[in-house]
Structure formats: structure tokens, C-alpha cells
Amino acid sequence: MPEASEAKVKLAAVNNNPASTRDLLRIVIVGHVDHGKSTLVGRMFHDTGSLPDGKYEAIKAVCEKRGVPFEWAFLMDALQAERDQGITIDTSQIWFKTDARDYTIIDAPGHKEFLKNMITGAAQSDAALLIIDAAEGVREQSRRHGYLLHLLGIRQVAVAVNKMDLIGYEKEQFDLIEQEYRDYLASIGVTPTFVIPVSAREGDNIVNQTGAMPWYKGPTVVRALDSFMPNASPVDRPLRFPVQDVYKFDQRRILAGRIEEGRIAVGDEIVFSPSNKTARVQSIEAWSAIPGKPLPQEGAAGESVGITLDEQIFVERGELISHVQHAPIETDVFRARIFWLGHEPMMKGKSYRIKLGTMEAPVTVQSIESIIDTSDLSNTSSHQVERNQVAEVVLRSRRMLALDEFNTAPKTGRFVLIDKYDIAGGGIISMEGYANQRDLITARSTNITRVEHGITTEARAFRNGHKGGVLWFTGLSGAGKSTVAVALEKKLFEKGFNVFVLDGDNVRHGLNANLSFSPEDRAENIRRVGEVSALFARAGMIAITSFISPYRSDRDRARAAMNGGDFHEIYVKADVATCEARDPKGLYKKARAGEIKDFTGISAPYEEPENAELVLDTSALSVDESVEKLVNYVEMKFKV
């Protein structure tokens, strides 16, 4: 191998000004096990003259001692276990430079067992080089790694088809592999910048074009890397500044953290989410060894800064600072695409701790929508996600969380999950089908004071002969909510109850005529119905609401509007098949035909109640039987 040294490219020229810094690009090398990642790195180092003196000889000596042929992998596989077993266990880093810039090369293990280490390495990189063995072709980890790069947010990818020497430098076979892999990457939305035929062992197209493949006109690996750009800090996006800590070392009360996106300046009005407190930036603090150096007036994405506020409000680690106009989403439920690394599988219904930015909170796996096979992108359903699997899940938190969708703000749209003491998975957020609840919980009126009523709740109940309250019907379209509600209303009225039905379609004609069917407006629809039914209840009446109300958050908010008063969640239960067979309004048919989008049960989620006060199984009970059951229930709960 040292014979190749005459082909060495010139070492990068030293900049005339030694104090100047050079650009740094971090490249991860990924691919299936044994496809030649380490050899390629070794070759790259050797041919650019980047190896420290004696390193080549040292590796040679180690190989001779072990009685194995020269093995470049030993350059980075430093651990004894790695050398003994001939596999890369953990990710490693090594540095080299070209004329253009400095590089950190991150080697990531290709063995499936060590996926957590591959992710640890890959997540730190600006760009990726994916290696495929020309003789073996596209393999399981070739696809999985491609998929995970995309999930990790790495958008700059080059592919090296290695070991071309083993297939006689044949263009046809290279073309087939290139096409197959390009097709796969295209299906997950990735376009590789270059697909390069190489032989790491022989040194073809790594640093030098050797003439072995005259049919290839593209760049060498090193030139391809030089074409990539370091990830720029997102300074021109809306401000995202997670509070990392609050310091009171001296008279200043400093909120410290790193600006993830956007800019912050002295005088800015900022909002803390999810507490929704607001304040103005009084100063941006910094320590300098030079006394009297003026403080900065502005901070931007990527900088670790500290700020003080114009008023002393209580905020703590985990709050997300933004400007008022472009605040993050607030929600207690969201969709996520996750990769699972835990020793125990992820289970539906189980609780984990989420860490998102500096925020931590318990979350529960509400549903596992599908397991994604990264080889062919097919979906299967399961109640659990095994180690190293990728899945689409819905997570729910007990309290409101401030976050973003990964597609709009990656740094605050991704998270990890903690199982006991360990990081057991990571994921990216989508709000598809779920509402931003910020507006629902933001009180916009100020200077309001409650007026005390002159009539007590007890007095009203005494006159009416029953308490006021809410019977909140929830269930799929066609489950029988409206039919049962109207029949129940009649029966209760006859028995002397003051009762009124609030029905979905009816309120949309008046009170909620200005609302659409977007997730946010659907949530607002239910919020208003919750408030109105609470008013009915306080007036002494029994309000029966008949709304699909598919989201737990919305129903919980309606319950909260009752302030601890009589709120009874009635789950009118029938499975999708039964409802679809009934289809009283012909809606399922339209939904199946794609005429109605986001139809609950078909193309939008229905979150079953966890602790309904009463469950009515209308696939087993007739309307009369259901009403009878409810009348008994109401008489028991509401009569005074």
C-alpha cells in the first residue's frame, strides 16, 4: 500500500495567518456491515497524506501480530473487542483536511446490533457518505441507514459503490445498483448528490482518479465531500430559545440557554411557552476577561447566551422562549415517527419521560399506528415496538407541551424518550390530524371580574328536583349518539327533568357557524360546546351533548369547564364496521370514496375514553334499552 504514496495529493496549504480558523465539515460514513467503511476511511487518510507518522507501520504491526492481512479498519477500531471480532462496535471520529477545509470523519458501525452507536455518530454530522458493496449490492442496513439519515435530518448524502475491483469495474452492474438505491432513496424523499464507483482497497476514485473506470465522469469521493456545505445556523427563522437554567450567582437573575433558531435582541417582547407568561428582554449577558467590554445587544441561533428580563416573573428550565407572533405549538397530544433503541420494547399504554429541548415531562404511548419496515417501507400494526424498529406513534402528555413540527423547526420538533434511566428512543413530531391548542388556552380578555350569583346551586336543584349537569356523549359517527340523545331527552322531560340536547350539526348552524373542519376549529367547536353546556348545567339543567369529540384533550377540557361539577362522559360505543354498516348520513361511503378528508374512524383518529362514567355498547343494546339504562343512571345521579 505505501507504493501508492506517490499518488498523494498535496497537503492543504497552511493559511498565512495562523490565527484564522478553517471551515469544518462533519461527515458520517454509514452502510451495511463489511461493505468497506473503515477501509475507505483508511484509504482516504493514506492518499491525502493525513496519517500521523508511524501510524501505517503501527497498524501493520498489529495485523502481523494477529496473523491477519493488513486491515485499515484498525485505524478507527481501536478497541480490543473490535479488533478481535473484526467489527466496529462504537462510533469513532478522526480528522483530516483537504485544500478546501477540515473534516471530522465519523465512522458509524454497520452492524444491526449497534444501531444506537450508528445513530450517536450520524446525528452529529452535516452530511453522509453511504457505502454499498458492489458485489453484494443494496442490503438491509444500506436501506435502514438511508432511512435513518433522513429521519435524523441529514439532507446531504453521497453514495460510494465500493469494491468495484471485485466486479471487474463493470459499468452495467454499477448502473443497476445505482438505480436500485436511487429508487429507494427517492421513495423516502432523499436525492443523493453523487453516486460514485470506487475501490477503497485499490484506491480508485477515493482521492485519485486512477483510470480503472474511464466510463465514470463524476468527482472522486474527496471532491464530492468538498462540495457539501456545513449546516448553517437557522438565524432567519422564528426565535426558539429553550430555557436551560436560571442563575442567581450575583445581583443579576439570568436566564441561560442556547438559541436554537432565530434571533433575540434587547427590548424584544418574548413569550414563555407553555406557561404563556410574557416579558421584555432587558439585557443580554456575557462574561469577558476584558473589563468594560460592552454587552451584546443581540444573540442569534447557535449561541449560548443569557438574558435578563424587565420584570421578575417566575420561569424555569424547560420553558421555550419565542416572540409573541411566532410562538410554538402547544398541545398535549402529537404524532411522532420514532426509532426505538431500548432494551425493552416500547409498549402501547406505557409511560416514558420525554426530553424535548430542555423540557422534560411524562408521556404515555396512546397508540402505535404502524411499524415501518425500512427495507420496503411497508407498514404493519403491532402493540409494541421492538429494539431497532421504526414506528409511527401517538404520544400523550398530562400537561401542555410547547413544541414544533419537525418539518418547520427541526431543533424543537424532535425529542428523545427515557425508559427508567436510559435514552430508549428518538423521534420527530408531526401534528397531522391534531390541533394546536395554544389559542384554546390563551385568555385574551383582561380586567374581568366574576359576578357572584344571588341564587345558590342548591336552591336551583331544590326547585327543579334535580341537580344540573352534563351528559357528554362521545363516539363514532353512526354509533347512535343523536338517536339515543333525542330519545333520552324526551323520556327525561316526561319524567319532569329540565333537559336539553346540544347536537353537532345544530350548533354549527349558529354559535359555531364561523368554524371550519380544520383541527384547530374542531377543537374550538368542542371548547365552545363545553362552555355552553357548563352554563346550562349551572342554570340547573341537564345538558346532553352529542358530538363525536374524538380527542381526549377536548373532552378533558369540557370536563374542566364544569369546575368539578357533575360531568358524565358517556361512551356510545360501536366499532367502525357496525357504524359503517348503519351509515345513517351516508358519510362513511363518502369518506371511503375520498370525498371527505380526515373522517374519524377512517382517516382520522378516534381516541377512546379511558375512564368514561358509562359505556353504552349500541352494537348489543337497542335504542330503548340504551335509554332505559341512561334514565336509571340519571335518576340515580341527579335526583335530589
Add this chain to the structure above:
Amino acid sequence: MDRLDQLESQSIFIFREAFNRIENIAMLWSLGKDSNVMIWLARKAFFGHVPFPVMHVDTEKKFPEMYAFRDRYAKEWGLNFIRELCPPIEEIDDTLPPAARSAARKTAGLKKAIEKYKFNALFAGIRRDEEATRAKERVFSPRGATGQWDFRDQPPEFWDQFKTDFPPGTHIRVHPLLHWTEVDIWLYTLREQIPTIPLYFAKDGKRYRSLGDQDITSPVPSTATTIEEIIEELRTTRVAERSGRAMDHEAEDAFERLRADGYL
């Protein structure tokens, strides 16, 4: 932001994360160029304060220039300074090669100090580019009850989410400089005008690139007498940084064994 700004910001982030998440943490000060940069970064992270003890585990075999530096700046920088002595060499495993045995003495001193002060975590100024097993380190690196490093099963670490939850009895090493290179350290030292021990500058055609105990550290040939010249030298050299550190070279796995046992 240039490269040094980015490195600085990342280190500050790590400092603040560890200080918030881990009770009873201290910093190791080896008196070398890296740990001096580390103290500097801590002062930036905490707005002029170093809000935890700074500990020197003393082999009593350092160069006099290092001790003079320590005594001066512990005061000038207002550090909460702790000095802990290493046990005598006779107490150390005598099957180790001589230099490794000497280094193991430092590990023993470190373990003793951790026990004495009940530190749950220590900031250590190691860098990935120093040595191949360090290149595989995590920023938050858990150690077993006796200080050992389980390099076969390290926690995942991505998106700046570090492992900050540990069963009782775990000890953690936090590495705020892991992503820096040797040239970065000098560039930053130059930019920030951080005080430097003169042993790093060439005298009689030799200088120390890495400082350890006097008996197991040797200087390398060099003519660099300023930081600028050091940077220029490093940008063209092909000699490994720790080539002057004897314990790394006694056997193929010498350093791995030292590190598995708790050496930095």
C-alpha cells in the same frame, strides 16, 4: 459564528446541562492547556463564576512551572480549589508496565478523591482527537461503582440529549472539550489570551506538546516559541500529540486498559 464560536457555544451548553442535571459535580484540573481552556469556558458559561470545586489530583511529580501556574491562577480566577494527593506507587498493581503503573496511580488518587467528596460527576478535559479510545467517548460518560468504563455498551447520545439519569452509585464523567482538536485549543487560547505554561514553548529545539508527570513525559523537537508558531507547526506535523506520553505506547491496548479502569 466561526468555528471557535461554535466550539465555545457547544462547550457552554454541555457545562450548563451538567450543572443543572447533576448534583455535586467538580472539575478536574490537570494544569495543562486543555483544562485551562476548560476553566475559561466554565467562566463564560456561568458569567464569570466557576460554581463548583476545581480539583487537582496531584502526583507530586509535575513540573515546577505547573505548580507555580496552579497556585497563581487558583487565586486569580477565584476558584474553589481542592488539591488531593495520589497514593504511593507501592500500592499500585505491579503487573502493569512502569509508565502505565505510574498513570494508574493517578487513577487511584482520583477514585479516593471521588469517595472522599462524594462527587457524582467530574468535568474532564479530554478530546476525541487525542487518542483512539477517547475518540469513542460520550460527552456524558457513565462509570461503574469502581470507576470502570464500559466501552462495549455506551449510551446513545444524539441531538444534544445526554444521558442524565443514573441509578444510585453511578459516577459520571462529563467532557466539555470532547469535540475540540489540539489546534482548536491553541487557536482559542490565542484568541482569548488565556495564560499558558511556558513549557509548551520551544527551548533548545524542544517543547512539550502534552504535559504529564515529569518522569513519563518527554518533549518533542520544535522551534515554536509563540502560540502562532505552535499552530503553524501543528497544521503541518505528522507526529501524534501524545507521542511523548510513555504510558500510551507500552502495549497495543495499554491505554484502553488504563481507560477501562477509570483513567481519563
